[in-house]
Amino acid sequence: MAAAFLLVVLLGAGGVLAQRVQPAVSELNGLTAAQQERLEKVASASLFGQFRTSLSDYLWLKADKYMHRGVDLRGLTDQEKRTNDADGVSTHPDDPVKMKHTEETTVVPSRERDWRGHLGDIEREVTPYMDMNNHGHGEARETLPLFRLMTWSNPHFIRGYVIGWNLMAQDPKHLGDAEAFLREGEANNPQSIEIQNELGILYTVRKKEYDRAMPYLYQAIQLAEARDPSTLNEDEGEAWKHAYRWAVLNRRDAGDQPTARTLAAQCLKRFPEDVVCTGYLKQYGHGAPAALKPPLRQ
Amino acid sequence: MSAESIRRKLMIWRSLAFAAILESVRRKDLYVAVILAGLMIAAAALMGKFGVQGLEMFLKDVTLNVINLFSVLLAILFAARQIPEELTRRTVYPLLARPISRFDLIFGKFLGAFLMSSLGLILFAAIGVGALACLGLSLGSIFWQYLLLRFLSLALICAMSVMLSLLMTPSATVTLAILLAIGSQTFSQAILLAYGPASETGKGLMRVSYYVLPHLDLFDLSKKVGYGWKPIDAWVLRDLFLYAMAYTIVFLLVAALRFRRQTI
Numbered sequence: 001m002a003a004a005f006l007l008v009v010l011l012g013a014g015g016v017l018a019q020r021v022q023p024a025v026s027e028l029n030g031l032t033a034a035q036q037e038r039l040e041k042v043a044s045a046s047l048f049g050q051f052r053t054s055l056s057d058y059l060w061l062k063a064d065k066y067m068h069r070g071v072d073l074r075g076l077t078d079q080e081k082r083t084n085d086a087d088g089v090s091t092h093p094d095d096p097v098k099m100k101h102t103e104e105t106t107v108v109p110s111r112e113r114d115w116r117g118h119l120g121d122i123e124r125e126v127t128p129y130m131d132m133n134n135h136g137h138g139e140a141r142e143t144l145p146l147f148r149l150m151t152w153s154n155p156h157f158i159r160g161y162v163i164g165w166n167l168m169a170q171d172p173k174h175l176g177d178a179e180a181f182l183r184e185g186e187a188n189n190p191q192s193i194e195i196q197n198e199l200g201i202l203y204t205v206r207k208k209e210y211d212r213a214m215p216y217l218y219q220a221i222q223l224a225e226a227r228d229p230s231t232l233n234e235d236e237g238e239a240w241k242h243a244y245r246w247a248v249l250n251r252r253d254a255g256d257q258p259t260a261r262t263l264a265a266q267c268l269k270r271f272p273e274d275v276v277c278t279g280y281l282k283q284y285g286h287g288a289p290a291a292l293k294p295p296l297r298q
Numbered sequence: 299m300s301a302e303s304i305r306r307k308l309m310i311w312r313s314l315a316f317a318a319i320l321e322s323v324r325r326k327d328l329y330v331a332v333i334l335a336g337l338m339i340a341a342a343a344l345m346g347k348f349g350v351q352g353l354e355m356f357l358k359d360v361t362l363n364v365i366n367l368f369s370v371l372l373a374i375l376f377a378a379r380q381i382p383e384e385l386t387r388r389t390v391y392p393l394l395a396r397p398i399s400r401f402d403l404i405f406g407k408f409l410g411a412f413l414m415s416s417l418g419l420i421l422f423a424a425i426g427v428g429a430l431a432c433l434g435l436s437l438g439s440i441f442w443q444y445l446l447l448r449f450l451s452l453a454l455i456c457a458m459s460v461m462l463s464l465l466m467t468p469s470a471t472v473t474l475a476i477l478l479a480i481g482s483q484t485f486s487q488a489i490l491l492a493y494g495p496a497s498e499t500g501k502g503l504m505r506v507s508y509y510v511l512p513h514l515d516l517f518d519l520s521k522k523v524g525y526g527w528k529p530i531d532a533w534v535l536r537d538l539f540l541y542a543m544a545y546t547i548v549f550l551l552v553a554a555l556r557f558r559r560q561t562i
Binding site for chain 1: 353354355356359447486487490491493494495505508509513515516517518519521522524525526527530531534537538
């Protein structure tokens with residue numbers, strides 16, 4: 001309890017300081033070489049940055065555990081990847097939390113894969129353990145404060161904003177809070193491809209404000225295309241692709257098929273295998289494309 | 299063994315345990331627990347003022363971890379110094395001049411350390427549960443199973459620390475006992491992870507070390523309590539009781555054998 005209190009005090013202080021510490025350390029996009037050099041020379045800022053990054057990572061791990069009711073997961077070893085001999089972990093298709101599980105397995109193995117016999121059986125009884133194939137994610141309410149704390153402690157923790165708003169938006173009453181949370185993420189991370197994409201999704205899917213969504217989706221695409229593709233991490237690459245997809249679906253649902261066609265064609269130039277854009281062009285491809293004019297934000 | 303000699307043994311063990319507890323009280327060991335408890339209460343009160351809506355699982359998780367950590371540390375510190383202090387202060391001579399065997403001394407000291415650390419656990423648990431109750435949170439019936447398993451683990455830890463204290467220096471005893479008690483989960487996970495790619499010889503060695511070293515992580519239900527799981531089956535409690543008793547007896551026998559051969 002004392003530790004919890006200390007943690008909350010540190011988080012509170014960290015949150016205030018985090019906004020003021022310049023330069024910030026984690027997950028920054030687009031630092032110039034001079035900024036980067038300056039950053040590396042400021043030891044105190046670097047230390048504080050490391051602290052808050054560690055804290056947000058710790059809270060992320062906690063939130064991840066809470067969503068899985070305490071079941072510990074780990075990445076696959078090279079051997080497990082090669083032999084495909086590990087218990088599977090996957091999210092149920094109907095689960096509203098967009099949490100991907102690729103190349104993961106449970107820390108405690110299933111009975112079939114456990115060499116420890118009775119001791120293994122006991123461990124499966126005393127620790128949180130269940131078959132994680134097609135699992136759902138726990139009640140969002142329990143994890144929301146952790147997402148709040150992790151983005152206070154590290155305002156550049158983009159994954160926290162992305163998963164956090166999705167959890168909040170599970171309850172339609174909290175859609176406004178989810179939007180405010182994501183907007184805070186945008187203010188703290190204006191160069192984030194993922195957050196621009198998520199804003200586009202929020203307005204397209206949740207609020208059905210199609211025209212309002214488009215500037216964010218365009219912005220996500222432009223931010224990605226201004227970067228060297230080899231420097232994009234996995235999440236940024238996914239967000240880039242999804243921004244194209246949602247932009248196409250947005251225009252389709254808004255009845256603006258010429259723009260949707262242009263976007264789908266552009267999408268296939270970048271991602272030739274994309275099923276959404278291919279599917280769209282198969283269904284709606286006959287017709288003239290439109291010249292793209294990035295819309296202004298409302 | 300006659301009823302009279304059993305009664306005599308029980309009296310000796312009780313007296314030695316009581317002396318160990320008195321010594322700990324005289325050394326103000328419990329003050330540490332009381333100060334920490336006070337901090338926990340104050341923290342809980344402050345948390346209540348700030349509001350904890352939605353942080354229930356986090357608070358339970360942290361509270362149970364604090365209870366685990368402090369009770370284990372207290373148990374190791376109590377148990378590890380029982381015999382070495384008797385030896386360095388030479389108070390062991392008047393004790394052994396009485397009709398007390400060396401095994402009696404070991405067992406009495408173990409009993410004292412176990413009772414003292416159990417008291418610490420009860421204190422921490424009461425404070426933890428009280429603080430959570432102040433915030434309107436409850437831990438469910440699985441919490442009693444958690445407590446029972448913690449008592450069993452404390453018996454094992456005390457026996458292990460007493461044994462180690464006869465084999466190595468006090469600081470080495472404390473370090474090794476802490477590593478075995480707190481690091482057992484990491485050890486288990488590391489073996490599970492390394493087992494797959496290991497050679498046949500490596501696998502054999504890992505199996506032996508896995509089965510020989512005590513698995514104190516099996517006595518920790520804190521995650522299930524914190525995440526609101528149902529109580530566990532009775533067979534698990536029964537088997538863990540037998541597991542703890544087996545290790546406790548082995549550790550005490552090794553300690554007694556070592557002490558019997560020790561020149562004092």
